Amino acid sequence: MIKYWVLTVCCFCAVQLSFGKVYKVATPEEFSKAAAVVLPGDEIVIAKGNYNGWSLTLNANGTAAKPIIIRAEKTGKVIFQGEVRRAVLKISGSYIEVKGLSFEGCILFKGKGSDVVLVHLDAARYCRLSDCKFIKDTVNTDFMPIVVVSGNGDHNRIDNCSFSANFNNQEVQVRVGKEDVSLYTLIDHNTFMDKDSVTWKGNNGGECVQIGQDPIMLGNRYSYATVRDNRFIRCNGEPEVISNKSSGNKYVNNYFEDCHGELVMRGGHECLVDSNTFAGGTGGVRVNGTTHTITNNKFKGLPIAIRLMYGMAKGKIDTGFYIAASDCVIKNNKINQCGTGILIGGSKNADWTGKFDTKRYPSRTMQDVAPFNNEVENNAIKNTKVPVLKETAP
Template sequence: MWQKIALCVTCALLLAVYACTDGGLTVTSEAELKQAVQQAQPGQTIVMKNGIWHNIEILFQADGEEGKPISLVAETPGGVIISGESNLTLAGNYLVVRGLVFKDGHSPTGSVISFRKSTTEYANHSRVTETVIDRFNKTERFESDIWVTLYGKNNQFDHNHLVGKMNQGVTLAVRLDTEESRENNHRIEFNYFGPRPVLGSNGGETVRVGTSHYSLIDSRTKITNNVFDQCNGEVEIISVKSGANEISGNLFLESAGTLTLRHGNGNIVENNVFLGNKKPHTGGIRVINADHIIRNNYLSGLTGYRFGGGLVVMNGVPNSPINRYHPVKNVLIERNTLVDVSAVQLAAGADAERSQAPSDTSFNENLWIATEPMGETFTAYDNLDGITFSNGGVSGLTTSIALNAKDTSVTKNAEGFWVADDHSVGAKIDKAPVSLEQVGVAWYPKGDLRPTLNSGKTVSVTAQAGMLEAAIANSQPGDVLALAAGDYMVDRVLVVRHPITIKGVAAKELSDLTTKIQFTRNALFQIEDGGSLRLASVVIDGSAADDSAGNAVIRTTRYGMLNNYRLELEGVWVKNLNINHSFSLLKVSMSTMADEISIRNSRIESVTGDILRLNVETEDLGIFNADYVTLIGNTFASVDGNVVTLYRGGTDESTFGPHLLMQKNSIVDSGKGARNAQKSIALLEGVQVVDILENSASQSGNIIAHSRVGEPVYSIAKNTFGESTLKVSYKGVPVNVSAEVTERE
């Protein structure tokens, strides 16, 4: 009792403006917070009052003691919202931060949470826990920052929730650029790393430990018992660029990419579970450098290939510079279980530069399982004399690689995990090492909670003047606007700020459609950041559009987007895009990314520009504008430009896309306009996956595909191209791909 009285007397004397409670000193403003931090003593707790703290840069610089940390906490977990241009910096010793939520804003600096004030002032023995960062992104897609930057030593980042990083930059990074931050013994554990969408560029890692410049230094960071849920930013989910780290007990859920040992030596990867559930590009573990142990991991349903495969052992560069690929040496890969993994790549990346094959690398007591018929899982790109296989087990899998594995009886347990009946091979894992309930915070929902197309209510719209414009302006995310039959004349650009569907009266034939939209401006729709658009069963007629060059039916905002969008056309008839030259269906701006652009069962005709113009990222930095482009069952007629122009320049290897699927389309009298220099119907640069199947073309131009990077996959079959030709090249060398042959480069 006397201690409580003394504490409150002290509070009253030092900080009369604060409320003193058993829970600590409660502060209600930035000024009070600064004064409280300056006067804080070991063992003291500073409580931030619930509410929105806007435009606040919190400097938490103080010195607690072992067993008596200084804590900065929310009044109630999740009750303190940090918004606007805000961030948090820790410096000192034995500090704890708990219960804050960063959302509706961005950091004005390079980090949202930093464990360093300056190059000489670090946080040590400090902890951030039960804190949320939710879409706290820079306003521009390629303005880079790092959400959490760990410096100093012996720090802990645990039970936090990080979701929706959409701008360039690592979600969480451990930095080793000064002696004070090396051999740091940081612990990153029980965090929820939520969905991160495709960035479409390098710089989309979720976790990075070190950088190439300091990669031969040991970090000694432990990344344990975290969940990585749909972390799809780029090919590296976790990028290890330092030595002596432990990555264990983590769960990777449907994440496109791999845990990559990119630089550094002597790392341990064990007891992790990768569940791809056959989602595209889901991967496992990629190995580079020396002295690693990869043990007791469970990998299932992974579809990734090449650098994004289920298990990838890279070729190296002899006498490699520090930033390239050091050869794989003395690596032990033992007692792992791989189930329905599409690709195990050995000596991957072999080329004139990466010419040194792995050496002293052992596969021991691994279990290889195929529960359904699969093609060749293993691919060797170079000599494998430096890799040995011993004492393995195999069930249902055939391969040309000598695995020295015995046929093994396996059983699927109650948790859905496959185990060897005699337990002599494979991972000793019979369930996920950690659950969604054990990571992050209990009071903040997990997953991607953004609205999607067709997730809202249906709103009826009549053909009276102004009704369509009003319906869009008053719509809610996910709504479906059901247009009655009639003619809709639109006199302004319709701005799409959230997912919305516009559908007319369905008809068996496109010629029977009774819902028609015309427009008088240079565009009908503009997709803003956060918007997506679906059009179905409507006629769009461009004959009343503004008589100017470069019109578009749909365009993206010129200011770029953080959020990826979707564009879908189903059963749509678009015509008369010929009021002036270069009139296209879709034009995009720089720094915009579509998860998918899909046109199905539609007719698009009389177009003086391109149908899809996706070629504005011309700086050749590996950036592109659409991940998936899908064209199925359409008729394209009298198109002066290209049906699709899709560009990804540069030689960066950090992304999987773009992907193009053209199937069962009819292309007539197209690709021959005066401004179409290539006289092409499809102009593809750097597209990584090209499927052109069962199409017909008559009186039309050529299909031209070039690629300079990666191992692009071209699948071209059952097409009738008439006088059109197919021109494919890789790194400037023509590739012989006929219209009726599937060719894999």
């Protein structure tokens, strides 16, 4: 009997040891103290409440079996609000999960020498932002994102988050730099909705998702990001709902409804656009660059479903403000009730003289290189005024 009692106690102690410590915090100071001592399996629980002026950092390492968790005491009841002049939450290290936080009505002010964002995964590995809400957040300067993945990290994930009625900002940005790039980012099962047009000059800087920032000089860098199973509803921030500006990325099984914008291969090469649905709105998929695969997508009620664009240059080596669409596969897509199904030759002979810095971007300014060597076949196009329109003549 004593032997069984000892065995039971040992088992209980083993179970206790398998769980980490829980640190409940309600101030930035309490968070910082917990962040300095957390170990794999520990949790930092932020107490219910509305908070303003917080700037939190955590640089630590969990494990795959025992991640470090930062979570709301109750999902949706920990709300960050007000002016933001430094990152609210900056995560570095590995195997850290952030869950259940809300950011509502935050106003981000750009500062010198610091990233002003709501959540920043900085050179992180296997970290996760999950089940968080971003509602009516805005910024004071163009091209500012509210969630950023950057640095030489890999396998970070943003999932099951809600982005609603955010204004004048980019919502999720994966940075691709000359010296560093975060690889294999997964953005999945999020909802982006009710995003009004930006007020910035040129109607630019309001993407929901941006993978890479410099398609002209850094579009050849491979980031291998995956954007899948997300919903984009009434996203009208700018002409690019999703902006791809790097290579080797995948866009799979996303749903777009009544968006004033497109899924855009602005730069980069060898991306996959597969099994997405576009219902209403101003456009479907726009393609520059080489060796993209656009397959098994559904388009309904659009002016133009798929656009293969002219460029200033061709191939993966030449520098051009736009690269002509070439060697792409456009296959097995279903197009219904559109004005034009597939346009081969968008922006023909567009003149960009004076519209970009030719010293920074050593490119010709005339968009006169036609799309070429693209495989367009087995697409089911119905009830569409112009199934395929070719504008490739000189």
